[in-house]
Amino acid sequence: MEDGCIVDVRPWRSASGPATDVVDLGRCALLPAFVNAHTHLEYNVFRGRLEDIEFFPWIGALMALKASLTEPDWLASATMGAAEAAAGGTGTIADCTDAGAAAAGAATIGLRGVIHQEVFGIDGKQTVQETVAALDAKLARMAVALQGSLLTPAVSPHAPYTVRPELMSALARYAGDRGLRLCIHASESQAEGELMLRGSGVIARRLAERGIGWETPGATTVAHLARHGLVTNRTLLVHGVQVSRTDARAASQAGASWVHCPKSNAKLGNGVAPLWALRAACPTGNLGLGTDSAASNNGLDMLEEMRFAVLMQRASRRRIDAMDALQALEMATLGGARALGMADQIGTLERGKRADLTAIRLDRLHTAPCYDPASALVYAASARDVALTMVDGRPIWWRGRHAANLAAQRRQFRTAARKVSGAPR
């Protein structure tokens, strides 16, 4: 490579002339760094703090816990999240951040990707203009944090049940005018579907309790989002558990991409996404894989996420051909790159792309023998086997260490964890 760009891919023995700067990584699989297409890095401090709570109350409990943290806490949590991702072979993330800390956290670690500033607004406490102005200010601040990084700012209207329609439309215009990418939690739970189609269920009851008016769209989430301009070729739709073939296709035809988060969906009791329908709807392969946050997963291990993806598809469809290891690897690399509109830069190891790669040891007791690297990676390896993560030609995780010095952030992270431990839920 030269200047962070891959200039050739070949067996090293065939180097013409004397090989210089050869790094022998041992018996590793060398592959494109993973694209974790859905994270909330700043929620790392919540890992294990919100167990056994039903999905919608879980969101409320998460919101309540968030009040206990300060800006340095958020930064430490996001930095630890980014560090965990990098140590597991991830080079690119698509993050959703409320506190905004993911920007500086991911930049510190050296990750590539997109940082979506989350926007909430189901009630009318703030006018649409006020909310958009606040977003504008947050993005300006984020731009400073992202200077010199490989990360771009973007917008995330959180979900159809936390953003009211007029605000959706305004955010769609705001992002469209600036060419910003969008990310939305969509069709995640049964409760969401009930609210959208019939105005009933646990979310509807909660909105009523809070005195928040809700005009039932009588449409699926995808149709509702499309109506308000949010289903575009810059849009990442995350989850897609409760999604019909028609909706999956409609979203794809509008150029939007889906992200599959199997472990989070399972742990929160939301079920198994119909990956066959999402795959069929995305003929160009713009389908990503994401861990979601440590608050629901509870880890950011893309190797384990691939394993769960295959096993859950096979278990739920009782078919061995429901998914295989290579399909999982594609989702975790090129699929995510395509979903983020970055496939010209990353997602494969080939001449002309950026040098974003990971090396994963396949010579350990739990991965031996290795007859086929794809099988060993997807079914036996884990984040703990990652020897190297490189982004743009720079090792951000190597020899068991991050490039960044994390001592201060680790200390702050422990402080933040003590607050979370003591906070009421």
Place this chain on the structure above:
Amino acid sequence: MEDGCIVDVRPWRSASGPATDVVDLGRCALLPAFVNAHTHLEYNVFRGRLEDIEFFPWIGALMALKASLTEPDWLASATMGAAEAAAGGTGTIADCTDAGAAAAGAATIGLRGVIHQEVFGIDGKQTVQETVAALDAKLARMAVALQGSLLTPAVSPHAPYTVRPELMSALARYAGDRGLRLCIHASESQAEGELMLRGSGVIARRLAERGIGWETPGATTVAHLARHGLVTNRTLLVHGVQVSRTDARAASQAGASWVHCPKSNAKLGNGVAPLWALRAACPTGNLGLGTDSAASNNGLDMLEEMRFAVLMQRASRRRIDAMDALQALEMATLGGARALGMADQIGTLERGKRADLTAIRLDRLHTAPCYDPASALVYAASARDVALTMVDGRPIWWRGRHAANLAAQRRQFRTAARKVSGAPR
């Protein structure tokens, strides 16, 4: 502890008098060593060699591959399997072995448990008497390999579609006369159910192709096994995917125990076992968790197996209360001990039980913060975080090393893997 027995469990600071022989393991969870209630240690060499094959052809392909190996190959494979189990915190196994190598392999590593000699015989090529005599000879040989170990020999009639009824009855009598434990693959696949109830499906067709007579029992697997004396209070029934509440209860009332193998069931496309029914049927908690073999899992990581168990139950039932971390921990320890009739010796850390324990680091990036050890263990830790595995007061895995010297077996394992790599499937 004294002589491999726990004499007290207490915070170490409260030791009366000067503390001697205190080992500080750091920020670890200390818990009973795992009971992996279903393994085929000798199949470790097949890890990743049999991908993407439907369940019943997969069994055939496995059988074909087995022909390529010699006795030293089997021993190396079983030893590596036992080593992988120990390195992941497992102290006790319930293994099924065809080649018989699991006995010496598990003994070398220092595991506790039960080694079931597998018996096959669906056709009449061997008479029942010949098969039983061969079993008797194998068990005599196994007894030699197990001398001085913590392992006991037992019998495994492989499955209802590989053992004909008259042989089942003979094996039930043989084991009953000697007080030997039994283990059977039961109600694993839809194909098995079709064969048992209607004499149709892929297994029935395969038997017909091979010219093997099959008298359809017209009964479920559990009823069929019970009719032939195999459902006893010494019986381990493995899988229970296709099992009704009635059958689960009937087996339990006869004193038999179930073993749940969620990853293997998922990967082979067999589905998700109705754990709620199995739990309800086992009021004394005699319900174990097993990884099955590296040929179908593809690992022997009980921490990951617990994680999959919870997530698959939650995903398939779309209920967060379908299973929680503590229930998984119980299945992986005390539940397995009960299922094996060993709960008086192992499964909990308490005075009078054998000192079988594991220490698991919870201070790493991917497990921090730790608000609740059960959550951290089940949802975030993996076999790679195991600092110590102790059996009968003896560390069999500590400081990244096994107590046994495995250099020669590692070499032989590589030789075996080369054979498997080149063997036709």
